[in-house]
Amino acid sequence: MATSTYLSNPGVLVNTVSLTDQCTSATVTNTAEALESTAFGGTSRVFVSGLFNQEITLDLYMSYAATETYATLAALVGTTTTVKVSNTVGGLTAPSATEPRFELVGAYLEALPVINATMGELSTISITFKGGVLTTVTA
Amino acid sequence: MIYQIVSPRLGTPGDIYKPEAGVNVEALLLHGFIVEDKAPPKSAKTKPTEKG
Numbered sequence: 001m002a003t004s005t006y007l008s009n010p011g012v013l014v015n016t017v018s019l020t021d022q023c024t025s026a027t028v029t030n031t032a033e034a035l036e037s038t039a040f041g042g043t044s045r046v047f048v049s050g051l052f053n054q055e056i057t058l059d060l061y062m063s064y065a066a067t068e069t070y071a072t073l074a075a076l077v078g079t080t081t082t083v084k085v086s087n088t089v090g091g092l093t094a095p096s097a098t099e100p101r102f103e104l105v106g107a108y109l110e111a112l113p114v115i116n117a118t119m120g121e122l123s124t125i126s127i128t129f130k131g132g133v134l135t136t137v138t139a
Numbered sequence: 140m141i142y143q144i145v146s147p148r149l150g151t152p153g154d155i156y157k158p159e160a161g162v163n164v165e166a167l168l169l170h171g172f173i174v175e176d177k178a179p180p181k182s183a184k185t186k187p188t189e190k191g
Contacts, residue, residue, distance in 0.1 A: 015163050017172060018148045067146035067172055075166035082161040105161040 004087070011089035012058060015081040017072045018092075024124070025059035026085045028102045030134055054134040056083050056104050062116060062123040073127065076109045083107045083129050095137045106132035141176040142168075149173065 012023045033050035063069045083104045086092045091099030107129035116123050142156040142164070149156060149172055156173045158164045167173045 015166060016149055016159065017146070017167070067148055067170065071170035071172075072148075072166075075169050076163055079163055079166070080161070081163045081166070082159065 009088045011084075011086050011092040013082075013084040013092055014058075014072055015076060015083075017067070019058070019060060019069065019072060020089060022061045022063065022069050023058055024061070025057075027055075027057045028085050028104070028134070029055045029057075031055070052134070054104055054107075054130070054132055056085060056102075056107060056129045057126065058083075058129075059124060059126050062113075062125050069125070070114070073109065073112050074114075077112045078109070080106045080108050080132065081129075095139065097138045101137040103135045103137060104129060104132045105135065108132065142173040143176045144172075145174055146172040 010023070010026055011020045012018070012026055013020075031053045033053050034047040035050040036045060037048045038044075038046045060069050064071075084092055084101055086095060086099055086101045088099045091101050095101035108131045109127065109129055112127060113125045116125055142158070144150045144152050144154045144156045146152070149167070155176065156167075158167075164173075168175070
């Protein structure tokens, strides 16, 4: 039984800007789209790999202060950039087998919630970078 | 073009910023994360011309 419990370690860079102290959740998904190749005579569905389709989803505290969340992301909507995530902050600069750095180059930011206001709560947003080429760096 | 780091979110302020491939430099400039390093260019060394 192996588990990973994250308390405060992961690190996040968006467009080379560290948003680690604003981030509460990061999910990197490596998807190879399934193309069905089932043919007559088959009794079970069969799939082959299609295009790779990567995604990185981040949950962040929203801040409009200088060089914080909004300033980092506002100009990226509709453009591509590089997003890096590691299970440790150290893995961002010195990755290893146990501290891999996942880099999505050419990641497209389609949408940015510019305000998410609720009485009595810290403002948070969820953003998703789509597409690009995912690389796993371990050295 | 040479850039200088302003925000500690990128590194040490004052250090030279070398953008990696795929980084949106315009977004960093627009929101003040970096600035263009406007060091004065070196003066051109020209030989004095002789007038006859």
